[in-house]
Amino acid sequence: MPQLVLPVIAPGSLSHTPQPVLTSERSLLLRPWRREDAPMILDAFKDPGTRHWHARTVDSIGEAEELIEGYAQGWRSESSATWAVVTAADEVLGRVALRGIDRAAGEAEVAYWMRAAARGRGAATAGVRTLSAWAFGVGLHRLYLNHSTMNEASCRVAEKAGFALEGTRRSAHLHADGWHDMHLHALISPSP
Template sequence: MPEILPWVVAPGTLSAGPQPVLASEHGLLLRPWTVADAPMIVDAFGDPATRHWHGRSVESVAEAEGLIDGYTRGWQSESSANWAVVTGGGEVLGRVGLRAFDLAQGEAEVAYWMRAAARGRGAAPAGVRTLSTWAFGAGLHRLILHHSVANAASCRVAQKTGFDLEGVRRSAYLHTDGWHDVHLHALISPHPSEGPDSR
């Protein structure tokens, strides 16, 4: 059946160019991942909290390199977009990204983690704010953010970055200790009337 509405973000819009480097707050940068970052991913997933909330482990540099390759392919296929959050000196603090792209509806899900040594430095909120600004500039209309109701730190990031709480999805995520209820937060483009016909 033919669609009667144009896609909010036309296919090929994002992958037409290289993934950008984004200047963030506090002198931080968001840049594409490289294979040289693999040890930092192994370090991040050595933290029990990271493994618990993300439901995965990364045990070796080779596994981390595979994950980075997936990040690269995600940009090329417009199915995801992931950045390393780094200091001006090049230290990798963590990851922010978008997944579950629905370009037809102009929606994507925000995801992030920070290395244990980088927490409490404001890097996660800074990264999410920068990512959100870029996403809306790229034409996305709505960003969503999910986290377990027991993950207070992730909830604070959502609150600090302006993501409104829309509700609770009951028993929606399986973590290492069982099923969790999940908060659903969302952030809408500050220019919601600017649909595909107005750009």
């Protein structure tokens, strides 16, 4: 059947070029993950705070390397885009990502985490702002994110990055400690 509305982002328009390195606030960079970053992912997931808010764990260098390969595959398939947030000295602070990229609808889910040693430095907010600007620049129209209503730090990042609270999804996500209500935040492209 013919479509009345064309896809917001044409197939191949992301993956036809290498994933870019993005300059962020606070002298931070967003760059593609590299195999040698695996110890930083392992470190992040050893932290009880990180483990608490995620439905997965990473328990070995091999698992971290598999995750990094999954990040690269997400770019190639245009289903996700994941960056390491790093300092000018290339210290890995954390991750920002677009998950579930829907090129037809022009939307994606934003996700992020920071290593314990990097929290409280504004890196998550800076990374999300930079990621959002890039996403809108390539044509996405709507970005959204979900976090447990009990995860106050994630809520602060969403608010500081300009994501408006749209509502609460009741009992929407199963964590290791049970079902959590989830806040839904969204940011709309400033361009029509």
